[in-house]
Amino acid sequence: MLWIALQAWSEDAQPVPELSQALAWQALALTPRVALARDAALMEVSASLRLFGGLRGLLLRLHSGTHDLVQPGRLHAAPGPTSPVALGRLRLAQPWKAVVRLPASDLPLAVLDAAGPHLDALGRLGCRVWGDVRRLPRDGLARRLGAALLDALDEAWGDRAESQHWLQLPDVFEDRLELPFGVEHSTGLLFALQRLLQRLKAWLLARSQGVLGVRLVWQMDARRGVDREGELLLRLGEPTQDMAHIARLAAEHLARVQLPAPVQWLSLHSLETAALDGQSRSLLPDEQRRGESLGQLVERLGARLGPARVLRWQAQASHVPERMQQWRAWSARELTRDAPTPTLSQRQKGSSQAVGPSQTVKPSRARVPPSPPGGGQGWGPAAVAGVGATALNPSCVQTSKAFDALLPTWLLQPPLRLSMRADRPCYEGPLALLVGPQRLEASGWAPVAQTAAEDFVMRDYFIARSPQAGLLWIYRERLPASQAAWFLHGIFA
Amino acid sequence: MPLLVPPAAPRRGLRLAMSLSCLALPSVWRAHELARSDAAGLDTGHPALNAVLPGAGWPQAGLSELLQPYPGCGEWGLLGPALSRLGASNRVTVLVAAPYVPFGPALAAVSLAPSNLLRVQAISAAERLWVAEQALRCADVACVLLWLEQAQSAPLRRLHLAAQEHAKPLFVLRPERAQHESSPAPLRLLLSWQDPPDGQDAQRVHSGVVPPLWVRVLKRRGPPLEARLPLLTVSTGLQALLTASRVQARRRRHLAAPLELVHAVDRTASLV
Numbered sequence: 007m008l009w010i011a012l013q014a015w016s017e018d019a020q021p022v023p024e025l026s027q028a029l030a031w032q033a034l035a036l037t038p039r040v041a042l043a044r045d046a047a048l049m050e051v052s053a054s055l056r057l058f059g060g061l062r063g064l065l066l067r068l069h070s071g072t073h074d075l076v077q078p079g080r081l082h083a084a085p086g087p088t089s090p091v092a093l094g095r096l097r098l099a100q101p102w103k104a105v106v107r108l109p110a111s112d113l114p115l116a117v118l119d120a121a122g123p124h125l126d127a128l129g130r131l132g133c134r135v136w137g138d139v140r141r142l143p144r145d146g147l148a149r150r151l152g153a154a155l156l157d158a159l160d161e162a163w164g165d166r167a168e169s170q171h172w173l174q175l176p177d178v179f180e181d182r183l184e185l186p187f188g189v190e191h192s193t194g195l196l197f198a199l200q201r202l203l204q205r206l207k208a209w210l211l212a213r214s215q216g217v218l219g220v221r222l223v224w225q226m227d228a229r230r231g232v233d234r235e236g237e238l239l240l241r242l243g244e245p246t247q248d249m250a251h252i253a254r255l256a257a258e259h260l261a262r263v264q265l266p267a268p269v270q271w272l273s274l275h276s277l278e279t280a281a282l283d284g285q286s287r288s289l290l291p292d293e294q295r296r297g298e299s300l301g302q303l304v305e306r307l308g309a310r311l312g313p314a315r316v317l318r319w320q321a322q323a324s325h326v327p328e329r330m331q332q333w334r335a336w337s338a339r340e341l342t343r344d345a346p347t348p349t350l351s352q353r354q355k356g357s358s359q360a361v362g363p364s365q366t367v368k369p370s371r372a373r374v375p376p377s378p379p380g381g382g383q384g385w386g387p388a389a390v391a392g393v394g395a396t397a398l399n400p401s402c403v404q405t406s407k408a409f410d411a412l413l414p415t416w417l418l419q420p421p422l423r424l425s426m427r428a429d430r431p432c433y434e435g436p437l438a439l440l441v442g443p444q445r446l447e448a449s450g451w452a453p454v455a456q457t458a459a460e461d462f463v464m465r466d467y468f469i470a471r472s473p474q475a476g477l478l479w480i481y482r483e484r485l486p487a488s489q490a491a492w493f494l495h496g497i498f499a
Numbered sequence: 500m501p502l503l504v505p506p507a508a509p510r511r512g513l514r515l516a517m518s519l520s521c522l523a524l525p526s527v528w529r530a531h532e533l534a535r536s537d538a539a540g541l542d543t544g545h546p547a548l549n550a551v552l553p554g555a556g557w558p559q560a561g562l563s564e565l566l567q568p569y570p571g572c573g574e575w576g577l578l579g580p581a582l583s584r585l586g587a588s589n590r591v592t593v594l595v596a597a598p599y600v601p602f603g604p605a606l607a608a609v610s611l612a613p614s615n616l617l618r619v620q621a622i623s624a625a626e627r628l629w630v631a632e633q634a635l636r637c638a639d640v641a642c643v644l645l646w647l648e649q650a651q652s653a654p655l656r657r658l659h660l661a662a663q664e665h666a667k668p669l670f671v672l673r674p675e676r677a678q679h680e681s682s683p684a685p686l687r688l689l690l691s692w693q694d695p696p697d698g699q700d701a702q703r704v705h706s707g708v709v710p711p712l713w714v715r716v717l718k719r720r721g722p723p724l725e726a727r728l729p730l731l732t733v734s735t736g737l738q739a740l741l742t743a744s745r746v747q748a749r750r751r752r753h754l755a756a757p758l759e760l761v762h763a764v765d766r767t768a769s770l771v
Contacts, residue, residue, distance in 0.1 A: 297665060300591055300617075300639035307619060307630060315620040319603045319613040331603040333618055411736035413605035415575040416598075434569065441744040469741070471710060475569050476692035477733065496602060498733065499575040 007164070008055065009089045011096040012047040012068075014076040019101040021045055024183075025076065028205040030173050031212040032071050036064060041089070041170040044119060046096055048089050048170070061085060071211070075204050089170065090118060090162035094136075110162050111137025120158035124151045136162065179209045179276035188227065188268025192260040195224060195272060199256055202274040203249040210279070216245025219277035222256065226267040238263065243301040243337065245280040251302050258309035304336050313337070326448045326463050327495065328419055414479040414496030421493035424480065431492035434474040442468030446481075467495075534720030541668060544580020545730050552686070553720045557581055560666040562659035564684040566717070568675040570598035570646065573690045573712040575606070576732025578670060582642060583610045585668075590641035593634040594618045596627045598646055609734055615641075628654045635661045635669060643669045656683040678717055687718040695727050708745045709738050 012033065014025040023045040030047035033040045036058060039050040051064055058064040065083055072081055084105045086092030091110050094117040099105050113136050115121045115128055121139070127150075133139050139147070140159055148156055160166035183198050199222065210217060222238040238259055240252060307316045318336040322329055424431040431437050443466035464484040471477055479496030483489070528534050533553045540556025542549065549555045557563060565574060582592055594601065594616060603613035617634075621627045624647065631645045635658070643662070650673065662669040671684070678689060691713045711729035731738070 297636045297638035300637060303633060303637040303640070304617070306633060311619070311621060311626065311630070317618040317620065319601070319616055319618070321603065327602070331613070333600065336617065407608060408736055410604040411608035411734050412740060413602055413608070415602055415605045415609075416571045417600040417602040419600045440748075441740055469737075472692075474693050476573060476710060476712075477737075497571045497599065498737065499571045499573050 007050060007087060008052045008061070009086050009092040010049050010051055010065075011043070011084045011086070011089070011092040012049065013045065013082045013096055015080045015082060015101065017080075025205075027181075028075055028208040029072060029081075031175065031205075031208040032075065033068065034173065034175065034212045035071060036068060038172070039170075040173045042173055043089075043093055046093060048092065050089075072208075075208055088162050088164050089168055090158060094118060094162075111135060111140065115139065118158060118162075120155045124155060127151065175209065175212055179206055180273065181205050182271055182273035184271055185269060188270055190265060190268050192263040192265050193257070195222075195260060195269060196253065196257055198272045199274070200249075200253060202272065203253060206274060206276065207247060207249050209276075210247050210282075213279070214282060215279040216247050216282040217252070217276055217279050218242050218245050220252065221275045221277055223273045223275070224265075224269045225271040225273075226265065226269050229267045232266040236263070236265070239277070241277075243305060244299075245282050246302075247282060248302070251298065251305075255305060255309050258306065308335075324448075326446070327413070327417065328421075414477075414498045416497040416499050418495055418497070421481070421495045424492040424494055426492065431470070431480060433478060433480075433494055434472050437470040437472050437478065437480065439468045439470050440477075442466065443482075444468075445484075469498075528720070531722050533722075541581050542584065543577075544584075545577070545732070547728050548577075548714060548730060551716055551719070551721075551724055551728065557668055557670075558686060559668060561663045562655065562669050562671060562684045564677075564682055564687040565670060565672045566675050566678050566687065566689045567672060568691055568693070570672075570674075572692060573732055574644075574670075574672060575601075575609070575611075576712060576734070577690065577714070577730065578644070579606075579609050579611055579732075581668075583612075585641040586612055586615045588641065589615065590639055591615050591617050591637075593631075593640055593643045595630050595634070595643065595645045596621045596647075597644070608736070624649060628658065631658055631669065632661050635665050635667055640667065642667060644672065645669065646672045648674065650677075652681055652683060659683050682718075684718070685720055687716075689715040689717050691715070691727075708742050709733050 012026070012029045014022045014029060016022050026042060026045065026047045030040050030042055030049075033047055033049040037049050037051045037054045039053075041048045041050075051061075055061060055064060058067055068083070069078070069081060082096060082099050082105075084092050084096035084099055085107075086095055088110075091113065094110075094113040095105055095108065097117040098108070098113070114134060115125060115136060115138075118136060121128060128139060131142070133142070136159060139155070140163070144156060157166060161168045181202055183202055185198055189195055189198070206217065206220070219239065219241045222240070224236050226232070226234055226236065228234055238256065240255055240259070242252070242255075246252070304316055313335045316336050317333040320332045320334055322332050324330055422433075424433055424437075426432065427436060446463060446465045446467060448463035465481040466484060467479060467481045469477060470480050475497070477498035478494055479498065480492055480494050482492050485491070533551075539559075540549075540552060540554030541559050542556045543552070565577070567574070586592055592615060597618060601613065601616060601618065606613045606616075617640075619630050619634075621630045627645060627647060628650075631643050634640050634643045645658075650671070655671065658669060658671070675689065675691075678687070692710055693713070694710075695713060709731060710733075712732045714728045714730055716724040716728075733741070
């Protein structure tokens with residue numbers, strides 16, 4: 007049996023028992039037999055020594071695993087054949103000095119938990135060290151001071167099997183921290199949050215999982231008319247162990263939080279975790295990725311600007327230009343899963359593999375008037391009508407692609423109403439109409455009850471040229487001549 | 500700068516001049532030549548433009564400025580081929596504060612996958628700069644396009660350094676009036692649809708059917724270039740359409756007035 011007692015020390019060489027739990031979670035990566043003592047973590051490592059290259063290799067690994075939890079030089083570890091001996095040696099340790107490997111009989115009584123209540127009595131008996139007590143008659147000692155002291159000593163000598171409560175990881179992380187002073191500004195919570203996040207990371211590492219959501223709760227001074235608690239929910243797109251990313255997200259959100267009263271307590275809870283996919287790393291330095299992932303970028307941009315301003319493209323089942331696509335908020339969870347496809351495209355799955363749903367579904371709702379002859383090769387209603395006949399024909403898909411190539415790359419939403427000069431539309435000067443008209447009528451087949459006013463589209467599209475602004479996509483509403491209006495709808499950039 | 504001088508040269512001055520002109524020292528840049536760069540540029544897809552750019556293409560890393568008289572002036576046609584090549588690795592192109600809505604079907608038709616676009620609507624100039632810098636630091640981003648109305652030189656330099664550090668091209672699109680301001684960008688182009696008033700005639704260059712995008716190189720690592728380059732950035736389908744409609748327009752000159760257009764359409768319809 008080989009026990010190691012672990013303790014984190016503060017800057018002024020005082021033990022920090024609050025960190026014992028996080029240390030114990032870290033130790034679980036090295037051995038399954040970890041227990042918590044009053045002020046330290048205990049691990050029994052005899053079964054894992056060979057795997058990690060002896061006691062030295064195991065301690066090195068422990069140091070490297072805890073370097074962001076405890077600063078180097080402030081983690082103290084003391085080995086011993088039994089857990090009381092290891093604990094006793096740890097409690098005797100001095101800063102910046104090697105641990106004194108005293109035998110059990112030479113350890114002072116003050117470092118034995120079971121001797122604590124009887125220190126005065128034992129002192130009057132002339133006992134200083136454990137060996138002194140051990141030499142006393144057992145039955146008299148048990149009668150006067152109780153059996154607990156004898157049991158503890160037997161465990162220390164290895165004469166009696168130790169009974170420990172082996173540590174098991176909780177399913178949910180919950181930890182709280184008392185702030186050294188009342189924090190009045192929300193950004194001041196970040197420093198305390200860092201410490202909680204380090205403990206969260208230890209918990210995640212031990213579970214080999216990534217966190218998907220955390221809840222940060224702060225408790226404030228009681229004031230009239232003010233809640234005593236405030237909370238911040240953080241949801242992440244992909245499971246992560248990157249605490250720096252969570253801290254940055256929290257900083258973005260906390261910057262907007264107004265604290266009505268000073269904060270005294272801060273606690274962190276894990277809401278959801280998921281197994282973390284292992285990442286294969288390249289041996290070559292060139293192939294190693296630098297920088298954060300796209301999901302992290304989207305989350306950070308969304309945290310500052312608002313998720314509605316970070317957009318991704320999605321095809322839509324319509325043939326009206328402004329409804330062929332939708333720019334919707336890019337929730338990071340969609341990065342791994344496919345975006346939900348429009349319902350119309352699911353009906354025509356056979357054809358939607360080659361092209362987007364916007365192209366295949368066009369015929370289902372488009373009613374195309376008879377094509378004017380010679381309206382331009384490959385342009386206009388003739389091309390669309392060809393698609394309408396058979397959507398599954400690959401040649402029609404080609405036609406549809408050719409049709410898309412004639413669309414402008416910029417779209418104006420809403421369309422810009424053009425001023426008129428001498429019956430000619432003007433945009434940065436009078437426009438010359440080059441190609442057209444391409445007639446567009448929407449919602450021809452939809453029931454009248456379901457057709458909203460804006461769904462009813464009757465337009466003639468033209469390609470026009472402005473001497474300054476290049477090629478433009480303009481349309482004229484097909485209204486009576488008195489209400490005729492021209493709109494700029496796209497720019498061929 | 501290491502100079503190789505032949506040890507025993509009879510006419511030393513002549514030899515030195517010859518060796519300087521013949522040696523292809525990578526660290527020596529002669530001002531009358533285009534700068535060579537170790538990394539080849541990103542192919543622009545326009546051979547005429549490649550010929551006048553250092554590295555025969557867009558800079559692979561760093562800031563390039565495109566100045567436009569109007570927002571939405573020819574950028575997709577100019578950058579499209581390079582962007583589609585960058586997006587082939589399934590990495591994302593970030594559009595920061597685009598002036599209009601990018602139209603996905605049309606972009607897909609020029610092999611620029613719209614699903615690889617990340618569009619960020621940032622309003623203030625500080626937000627735009629911040630978003631661009633964050634995007635440059637992301638490993639999954641291939642390229643950043645940033646529209647800026649007004650910009651100081653210092654934040655642009657910061658972005659340039661960030662783009663260089665992370666080896667990503669950054670294109671900043673600014674209004675035309677910014678050409679008189681100093682900029683840290685090593686490459687500045689001025690785009691315009693307007694035919695130049697001087698002797699270069701659009702009719703002669705492209706038979707007048709398809710308007711070319713006139714590109715003027717304001718700044719590059721090399722000798723100044725006065726001439727404007729006409730680039731055919733319009734997609735081939737649209738070129739064919741414009742050519743075809745031109746042929747018809749010759750037959751129907753009177754189509755210019757929009758009121759008569761209605762009759763013209765009806766008349767052609769009746770000709771079936």
